[in-house]
Amino acid sequence: MMVMNSSGYLDLTFAALADPTRRAILARLATGEASVQELSQPFAMSQPAISKHLKVLERAGLISVDIDAQRRPRRLELKRLEEAVDWIERYREIFEMNYQRLDALLEELQAKPAKHKRKKD
């Protein structure tokens, strides 16, 4: 078991999430645990290639392996994913609140074109 502080994990988590195949693997695991063989099927990738992606996800704490079961199924570790999503959510929420107000303002400005004459670019 790796011992790591939360922000160290966060870096690994974001690096792991930066790859579309790994995000697709997580999406698959969100529907239930799966073996390496089951995971490699939809991706037209060799099992070693998938295993590499799984190792990255595992290091980031995003998935875990049940080593006792014969097929060694991988499962999603929600907590780590939530941590990563939460970090980005903080930014998103503040910006989204502002931008929804901006949407309304832009609509208002376009409804009153006389007040804000536009020149052709």
Added chain:
Amino acid sequence: MPIEVTQPSDREVRVVRSFKAPRKLVWDAHAKPELVSKWMLGPPGWTMPVCEMDVRAGGAYRWRWRSDAEGKEFGFFGKFTEVTPHSKIVHEETFDPGDVGGSMSSDPAIITSEYVEANGVTTLTMTMLFSSKEARDGAVATGMTDGMEMGYERLDGMFKQAA
């Protein structure tokens, strides 16, 4: 049009958002202080009593927010380093923690905003380059409400994006 937040590197945060409006209007909403102070307000309960902007290369700006309920203020100040009307604006940004806590950023963040219009929709890409990874993480952690709950809806949304 949902907002998109990514981190292109460990010193950057990038925010992408589209608006149903022509580029010039979206630009004006960001470059005219009388318009900026109408929407750039943050969480409920905050107002923007100071919004001064001299939008030209070398021009200075000062933004300050206030919550009367909490009796707190904080702000940003800096200067514009590149201004290409209706297209691109680069500014340096120093965080003044006022009385909300956190520390004044030692080196300013560099914010690049680019405006692209297609089919009447303007997409704003804002890339924030911080002086260090610590500065970036600190900026994200500052001024945020506590106890934000992570709903499963958001997780669903993330999976939809991934699938």
